[in-house]
Amino acid sequence: xxxxxxxxxxxxxxLLHRAFYALPLLSTKDGIYTNGVYGFLxxxxxxxxxxxPKYLCVAFDMKAPTxxxxxxxxxxxxxQKAPNELSLQFPILKEVLKAMNINQIEIEGYEADDxxxxxxRFGEEKNLNVILVSGDRDYLQLASDKSKVLVTKKGITELxxxxxxxxxxxxxxxxxxxxxxxxxxGDKSDNIPGVPGxxxxxxxxxxxxxxxxxxxYENIEEVSxxxxxxxxxxxxxxxxxxxxxxxIVTSVPLELNLEELKYExxxxxxxxxLYEKLEFKSLIEKIPKDKIEINIEYYSSEFILIESEDxxxxxxxxILKSKEFAFKFVYGDENILKSEILGIAIKPKEHSTYYxxxxxxxxxxxxxxxxxxxxxxxDILVSGHNIKNDILGLFKLGIKISSITFDSMIGEYLINPSxxxxxxxxxSNEYLNLNIEKEEELLGKGKNKKTYxxxxxxxxxxxxxxxxxxxxxxxxxxxxxxxxxGMKELYSDVELPLAEVLASMxxxxxxxxxxxxKELGSEFDKEIDNLTKEIYELAGEEFNINSPKQLGEILxxxxxxPVIKKTKTGYSTDAEVLDKLKxxxxxxxxxxxxxxxxxxxxxxxxxxxxxxxxxxxxxxxSFNQTVTNTGRISSTEPNLQxxxxxxxxxxxxxxxxxxxxxxxxxxxxxxSQIELRVLAHISDDPKLKxxxxxxxxxxxxxxxEVFNVPKEEVTSIMRSRAKAVNFGIVxxxxxxxxxxxxxxxxxxxxxYIDNYLKNYKKVKEYMEEIVESGKxxxxxxxxxxxxxxxxxxxxxxxxxxxxxxxxxxxTPIQGSAADIIKVAMVRVYKELKLRNLKSKLILQVHDxxxxxxxxxxxxxxxxxxxxxxxxxxxxxxPLKVDIMMGDSWYETK
DNA sequence: GCGTTCACGC
DNA sequence: GACGTACGTGAACGCA
Numbered sequence: 065x066x067x068x069x070x071x072x073x074x075x076x077x078x079l080l081h082r083a084f085y086a087l088p089l090l091s092t093k094d095g096i097y098t099n100g101v102y103g104f105l106x107x108x109x110x111x112x113x114x115x116x117p118k119y120l121c122v123a124f125d126m127k128a129p130t131x132x133x134x135x136x137x138x139x140x141x142x143x144q145k146a147p148n149e150l151s152l153q154f155p156i157l158k159e160v161l162k163a164m165n166i167n168q169i170e171i172e173g174y175e176a177d178d179x180x181x182x183x184x185r186f187g188e189e190k191n192l193n194v195i196l197v198s199g200d201r202d203y204l205q206l207a208s209d210k211s212k213v214l215v216t217k218k219g220i221t222e223l224x225x226x227x228x229x230x231x232x233x234x235x236x237x238x239x240x241x242x243x244x245x246x247x248x249x250g251d252k253s254d255n256i257p258g259v260p261g262x263x264x265x266x267x268x269x270x271x272x273x274x275x276x277x278x279x280x281y282e283n284i285e286e287v288s289x290x291x292x293x294x295x296x297x298x299x300x301x302x303x304x305x306x307x308x309x310x311x312i313v314t315s316v317p318l319e320l321n322l323e324e325l326k327y328e329x330x331x332x333x334x335x336x337x338l339y340e341k342l343e344f345k346s347l348i349e350k351i352p353k354d355k356i357e358i359n360i361e362y363y364s365s366e367f368i369l370i371e372s373e374d375x376x377x378x379x380x381x382x383i384l385k386s387k388e389f390a391f392k393f394v395y396g397d398e399n400i401l402k403s404e405i406l407g408i409a410i411k412p413k414e415h416s417t418y419y420x421x422x423x424x425x426x427x428x429x430x431x432x433x434x435x436x437x438x439x440x441x442x443d444i445l446v447s448g449h450n451i452k453n454d455i456l457g458l459f460k461l462g463i464k465i466s467s468i469t470f471d472s473m474i475g476e477y478l479i480n481p482s483x484x485x486x487x488x489x490x491x492s493n494e495y496l497n498l499n500i501e502k503e504e505e506l507l508g509k510g511k512n513k514k515t516y517x518x519x520x521x522x523x524x525x526x527x528x529x530x531x532x533x534x535x536x537x538x539x540x541x542x543x544x545x546x547x548x549x550g551m552k553e554l555y556s557d558v559e560l561p562l563a564e565v566l567a568s569m570x571x572x573x574x575x576x577x578x579x580x581x582k583e584l585g586s587e588f589d590k591e592i593d594n595l596t597k598e599i600y601e602l603a604g605e606e607f608n609i610n611s612p613k614q615l616g617e618i619l620x621x622x623x624x625x626p627v628i629k630k631t632k633t634g635y636s637t638d639a640e641v642l643d644k645l646k647x648x649x650x651x652x653x654x655x656x657x658x659x660x661x662x663x664x665x666x667x668x669x670x671x672x673x674x675x676x677x678x679x680x681x682x683x684x685x686s687f688n689q690t691v692t693n694t695g696r697i698s699s700t701e702p703n704l705q706x707x708x709x710x711x712x713x714x715x716x717x718x719x720x721x722x723x724x725x726x727x728x729x730x731x732x733x734x735x736s737q738i739e740l741r742v743l744a745h746i747s748d749d750p751k752l753k754x755x756x757x758x759x760x761x762x763x764x765x766x767x768x769e770v771f772n773v774p775k776e777e778v779t780s781i782m783r784s785r786a787k788a789v790n791f792g793i794v795x796x797x798x799x800x801x802x803x804x805x806x807x808x809x810x811x812x813x814x815x816y817i818d819n820y821l822k823n824y825k826k827v828k829e830y831m832e833e834i835v836e837s838g839k840x841x842x843x844x845x846x847x848x849x850x851x852x853x854x855x856x857x858x859x860x861x862x863x864x865x866x867x868x869x870x871x872x873x874x875t876p877i878q879g880s881a882a883d884i885i886k887v888a889m890v891r892v893y894k895e896l897k898l899r900n901l902k903s904k905l906i907l908q909v910h911d912x913x914x915x916x917x918x919x920x921x922x923x924x925x926x927x928x929x930x931x932x933x934x935x936x937x938x939x940x941x942p943l944k945v946d947i948m949m950g951d952s953w954y955e956t957k
Numbered sequence: 958g959c960g961t962t963c964a965c966g967c
Numbered sequence: 968g969a970c971g972t973a974c975g976t977g978a979a980c981g982c983a
Contacts, residue, residue, distance in 0.1 A: 150958070238967070276964075428978080507983070510958070512958080608979095610979055610980070611979080611980055611981080612963070613962095613980080613981080614980095631961080631962070632961075633961070633962085636962085636965085637962085637963085638962075638963060639963080639964075657961075659964075660964085662978095663963085663964055663978080663981095664965095666978055666979080667964080667976090667977060667978060668965085670978095671977075691974095691975075692975070693974080694973095694974080696967085696974080696975085696977055698976075699975090700975090700976065700977090701976095702977075703976045704965085704978070705965095705966060705975080706964090706965045706966035706967080706975085706976065707965085707966075707977085708965065708966075708979090709965090710965085711967070714965080739967095757960085772966085791967095792973090794967090794973090795967080795974080796973050798971090798972050798973090799972095800971070800972055801973075804972095821974055847979080861970080862969090862970060862971095863969095863970055863972065866970095866971095866972070866973065867971095867973090870972085874959095878967090878973085878974090908965050909967075910966085911967070929971095
């Protein structure tokens with residue numbers, strides 16, 4: 065294949081159809097529908113990248129009737145007209161292809177597949193590698209020794225490859241016989257009748273036995289089954305007609321010329337123009353930079369460089385006058401806590417930006433003294449972008465910030481929590497149509513990411529001055545939207561103050577007893593050693609157990625265990641599969657154990673150890689406020705929100721999480737069933753509310769309702785199944801997910817869910833209403849009006865739509881729970897600060913808060929934590945918090 | 958470097 | 968009747 069040149073022929077009509085139905089209906093701000101074109105181009109790029117063709121063309125159907133219509137007037141008679149949203153995209157696609165200089169072929173009286181077939185034969189004659197691309201399986205008849213057929217599998221990214229051999233492998237018939245097969249079974253979508261009673265199975269059987277339709281009729285007596293025989297005889301004519309209709313014509317009168325099929329260089333400028341009009345940002349990125357004029361106009365800004373304290377008073381006076389300023393630190397390292405501060409940009413509102421350069425550091429001390437008061441005054445409003453990072457800088461300088469009034473990053477997150485890029489460059493482009501360099505462009509990314517040290521002092525000043533200008537330009541717009549959507553309180557009273565709380569949690573960190581970690585680590589190592597030996601012995605050879613590929617070969621090829629599930633790349637070996645193979649071979653149990661211990665060792669022992677600050681023995685995780693779709697916070701480096709708890713061995717890791725010294729103790733407040741309480745509140749379901757008023761065991765209660773037995777008769781199996789149902793309600797899993805979790809049939813799982821909803825009628829009503837309103841409004845909301853947009857609800861794709869529905873039901877529950885704990889965090893933090901306590905809030909794990917508590921303050925802190933958490937947001941059911949104490953996180957259970 | 962597979966918590 | 972099914976983080980593998 066490599067030595068031959070490649071010709072790719074794409075069925076444009078078919079592929080645009082596929083792409084249109086695979087993607088949600090996207091449109092530009094001018095209302096041009098683009099999803100099909102976008103999907104088509106994604107596939108086109110993928111295919112050309114992979115096969116690097118020398119020749120390429122796209123075939124289209126024409127509206128005019130074809131010879132098939134003339135022969136059979138019912139041909140495609142039942143075909144529904146394509147929706148307008150799709151038809152409108154054909155001319156757009158053709159325009160894009162034209163800009164790409166790609167040959168388009170259409171001809172009256174023939175369909176795209178006939179054109180494709182004809183071009184394919186032409187390519188074969190010229191001894192080219194021919195690749196046909198379509199969303200239609202009819203193309204399989206064109207596969208040959210020289211031609212491959214790519215058929216879309218699912219979505220838009222996966223293509224199934226068929227050559228002649230692959231066809232025989234999969235269907236047991238040749239491409240030519242495929243035409244006979246269609247003649248026999250017909251094709252519903254084209255209204256080709258075929259022979260009644262014959263489907264794919266019978267058709268394949270007949271062809272494997274007889275080879276062709278002619279041969280079937282020549283040996284009709286040998287056909288087994290009277291009914292089948294009669295049907296064949298009666299519909300003989302129809303069978304031959306159907307075959308003629310199904311056969312792709314490879315002799316369309318085309319004047320083909322290899323030179324014209326050449327895949328040439330696009331008209332880049334024109335293409336870029338089209339992509340811009342269609343808002344295909346990711347595709348614009350694909351255009352080689354040297355091919356187009358880079359005419360991005362960068363926003364520019366002025367700044368005043370300050371390198372001595374003489375001017376400090378002038379800046380302070382300006383701030384005092386305008387009562388508002390924006391600022392941002394420039395750090396010399398990714399890790400802010402360890403980083404030196406290179407400088408700070410400060411912009412008193414309506415004034416120029418100052419860039420104070422601290423290089424050399426003498427000035428920093430002076431800055432601290434002069435500006436402390438300004439930051440700590442409550443009547444001066446402070447704005448910024450990703451201000452948590454700047455609060456950390458202030459903490460390092462011993463400054464406590466007071467009045468944050470705007471953070472463009474957090475603001476945009478509230479406007480749309482589903483974005484992934486909240487950078488200032490993105491926001492300015494979206495809202496202001498102004499461009500500044502992305503941080504990535506200045507510093508690079510990944511392993512080679514540099515620090516701001518590579519920029520000159522002047523460049524640093526310029527860049528950060530731009531940022532502060534943009535922050536102020538964004539402020540009114542973003543605040544306006546937030547207020548318009550009823551999120552003012554959420555923004556000002558919860559999210560903005562929370563940034564400081566998170567900064568404080570990062571700043572203080574969690575003390576780690578490194579010795580305990582080390583000891584646990586060597587225990588795990590010993591166990592891994594033993595397990596490794598046993599596994600090698602049982603396998604009869606040494607291999608890399610960590611490699612799913614090698615493990616799969618051992619289990620399923622060598623040991624011949626039954627294959628339960630496959631992944632894209634081979635055998636699946638996940639816990640679910642291994643669980644089912646447990647009694648088939650003793651090696652399986654060892655592998656499960658091995659996986660568990662290796663996970664603990666690598667992620668939680670080695671991973672944590674690497675992140676312990678060697679001076680203080682503390683771990684400083686990053687808490688991110690703008691990641692999740694639901695409003696939860698996330699934690700990275702390390703993720704402290706997934707420290708093991710379920711198995712005893714894993715839970716031991718928590719013994720290493722300790723208070724700073726013997727004067728301190730950990731106090732842990734844990735919301736009991738917060739999501740189900742939120743559900744009781746939102747749905748106002750009397751039964752569910754009653755359970756919480758009476759402080760009942762909710763899973764037992766659910767079991768008694770779902771299985772219709774008195775509570776005393778609920779067995780432990782019933783309870784655990786009910787627990788899974790409650791879990792499903794809270795996390796929005798499907799009947800499929802529930803059936804998998806409980807290892808029961810999907811039907812049974814569905815019964816459980818239906819039964820649940822039958823008992824909790826108002827929950828059912830809520831679920832129906834929220835989906836309805838989500839569809840109508842385009843979004844759902846939490847108790848504090850936090851929004852999540854759900855375009856998935858309008859998808860024509862069942863899977864996507866169902867996903868949207870579950871998210872619609874789940875987000876108000878999970879998101880409101882997030883609202884509740886965030887409010888509690890802000891208040892607990894404020895209270896500890898107000899009372900000047902030594903105790904600090906150091907961790908949040910979704911429904912749990914941990915305070916590193918000074919022992920003398922123990923009772924006070926306990927009360928603050930419990931009361932604040934329970935009274936955070938008033939629901940129409942009580943919130944319940946369990947308080948626990950211990951000398952390690954392990955003990956607070 | 959990047960996608961895939963697996964596993965941990967809520 | 969199939970579709971392929973909570974989220975977020977991280978480690979290791981294996982391909983490029």
